[in-house]
Amino acid sequence: MSPTEAVVAGAGPTGLTLALELARRGVEVRILDRSPEPFAGSRGKGLTARSQEVMDDLGIVDEIVEAGFRHLPSRVAVRGQVVRDSDPHADLSPTPDRPYDGGLMIPQWRTEQILRERLSEFGIDVERGVEVVGFEQTTDKVTVRLAGGGTVMARYLVGCDGGRSTVRKALGVSFEGTGGIEGMLLGDVSVDGLVPDHWYQWTHPEQGFVALCPFRGINSWQFQGVPFADFDEEGNLPEPSLEYFQRVLDDIACGPGVRLSDPTWLSTWHVNVRMVDRFRDGRVFLAGDAAHVHPPAGGLGMNTGIQDAYNLGWKLALVLAGSADPSLLDTYEEERLPLARWTLGVSSAGLQKVAANLGREDSEGFAGAVTEDGQQLGLGYPWSSLSRDGDVTTGVRAGDRAPDAPCLSPDGTPLRLFDVFRGTHFTVLGFGGGSRHILQTLAEDAPDDVTYVVVGDSRGPGVDVVDDRGLARSAYGAHGGTLVVVRPDGYVALTAAATAADDVIDYLGRLVGRSS
Template identity: 60%
Template sequence: MTDVLIAGAGPTGLTLAIELARRGVDVRIVDRAGEHFPGSRGKGLTARTQEVLDDLGVAEEVLHYGFRHLPHRRYLDGDLVAEAGPHAQRAPAPDRPYDGGLLIPQWRIERILRARLAEDGVRVELAAGLAEFSQSANGVHAVLDTGERVAARYLVGCDGGRSTVRKALGVRFEGESGEQAMLLGDVELDGLEPDAWYQWTVRRRGFLALCPFRHERSWQLQAVPFNDFGAEGSLPEPSLPYFRRIVDDLAGGHGIRLSKASWLSTYRVNVRMADRFRVGRVLLAGDAAHVHPPAGGLGMNTGIQDAYNLGWKLAMVCSGARQSLLDSYQEERLPVASWTLGVSAEGLRRVAERFVNRGGTDIAAGAPPDGQQLGLGYPASSLSVDGDAGTGPRAGDRAPDAPCVDSSGTPRRLFDAFRGPHFTLLGFGESCAGPLQDAGTAHSGLIKPVSVGAPGSGADLVDVEGHARTAYGDTLVLVRPDGYLALRAPGASRTAVRDYLDRVGVSRSA
């Protein structure tokens, strides 16, 4: 019997498969498509998602292929009216090494994640969609499009907005379909330098954007041609000749010549969310659980973070932790999905009203609050326990980074200590020595104890500039495998960690 069967091999499914495989879980990932997705569709990574990819060990390659500070160049009725970089004023800080969004095509992200997954011996099975399934108290019995029967302990639907898994579960997908539609495609062109994200609004005629990608010949084309909408808000089928006509109509003075289109699509806005993310041994993640407008670029990011939240929990349950740990997945991620739908819908409204229709020059018009997702957390979660009233982040908050050095003087960051499938127990100050030793002995493999101290303290990590202690204070901090604070406790507490693990039901998975 397979431990986990994943339906859908987009960014969400691939992230989940990596999280499970690197923890030794027997996982299969299948996809109905006959070939890997070729398009750039979700092209933005938030700072928080970059931190996730750092933990998975692929951040360096992602940064190589991404544009970090690409300016937006705005034209209104043919005239240049604004140029600015939305993230130009951001810079890395001790607590956050990634200073803003990254533009990179979705197909490239998927390729990088597939290669990472292959390092753990797992490959995507194409042309093998999920045809049907049933579940019992002991597992899930699935039938693939190939006719193969698969027995698994758990099934996770990462199969998109039209999810076969969600529909078979009878889970409601509540919300609405909007009237807004957009043409999307990947094109090769001549006539523009790949030094900006070009955006044209011609009042009463439409909107066009062309975004280049680093180290790629292709650009992403987005277009809203007002005069081509049908009675019900439909657009003509996309084609290279049609894209050429739109470019000539809305940006005709720039001498742009489209030479090739590798991906063509029409996007219609939907704002919908599943009312449940788990039914027994079947769970939903990514677009299968929530779909929303593209404003703010949060779609792919929210799906990746769904998988990052679910992966360690599902792996621990497969290793003996209580099944109730899976209840925290919906508890934590459903409110985030609800927030994402709200800010994305509002962002789209602002973009359509100010930017596309009226030609406003405010390039950040659609940016949501906390668009980098660094402030999102789980303070109300049953997995968040504040046993210390000290200063610093609370249980459920994202764990800040900080630069340190190890005992040999080699630069190391807190994120280096967090990287991997374990909990991390940070101890600040001499009073934490006992609890750190206890955790290392009693929970070896589950918890990595790390002492953090001033120069000359003999700590595992030396906080040379004081950034770590400034961020956390003098306390004992347990950091979850997904980089959020699980527990804050007084430094001398010898029982807080053990009590926490017993409470949330993960101690049996050690």
């Protein structure tokens, strides 16, 4: 195989997001997967609001939303009798700063398909049946070894190859944590006898728990089952089969007259809560399940992996282009490791809460898995060395997620701040029409891959975004003469007064180099 700039091992949601982030920045990237076929299951079936914002930036959110259910209510039955209809997100609605109000129920295979299709628009396809078995690295390259004896040379390697990651094992990185006898049956089946308008959940204090979650536009439902009596001493469940799933459903749901058919994916899951002690070793990185595996409670695992990739992609691309010092790559671990640790904690607590009430007469079903900041909108990097607050008062601080706001273009066309951010660039927002001169000065000395945007209250000379309702100013808590630098991944990098324009030039120059 010929040399390349980056190799991504693993073509799940994390690997595909990373490959897409690199490809749209012009990086020569190859994405390899040992499986001859794409994953066919629904496993990671939820995208948080923050992950939907990532998909918005990647240009695929419309396809994602069209394929998913939002506000899918739950129906819980105990001993066959319906006791509760609920929607834990019923009170959520879009706000000016948060356009995606809650999670989206979409099968993992469909999310991956949409990511693959977008990646192919950049001329890159997943190389199937190509297994990474090891590597050697030097100070300037990685030699990736493949099954069958082939190799590929790259400047960087990223292991996105799942919980059993070959890349992680070859690195010798510890993967500390716990497993347990708790487990679950999982699968995708067709269903007759139910209307796909609820996530149906049945609990029986003596028998266990079973659930069927529909997907939009197709007769495919995710089956989840916890049959108490079927675990052996080692915590194993019987081999999954359609017949076995049907029996579990009939026993726990008390024969509701629901028939399962046409299985496309059957599996079992066991509790596994582990993470690495570092995300990087030289020119090799770990992301997603290769770095951290989570309980399914709250649906944060896949989303955390997607956001690992979103964090690493722009940094790796800048270093590969020679625009940034390689030390920028150290901030990947600095920023993502604490969030992975946090996610393990809250998802583990959510699992314990769900497990404790599954067999109760007053069971809430999976509603008990709703976790603190389960939509990941309040997570950020205030501790990061990339986050710098200047001597100015704003409603957002460095490290925060950069809010959205509906505004207008100078010709009166509706325009969101997310439209301004979308792409591969940094954005400097200048609040107040008087900031035009300041931004022009910045453009002369700051790096090229930066978009300079004047946010004004009304149309006028030099105003790029018309904040006609004051929603942008409110979201940022910005006053006239305020500068806000937004990173390519949609987090606030720096806040500064307009009089401190040199701080902006210094920050961008140190991070991504100065323009010629």
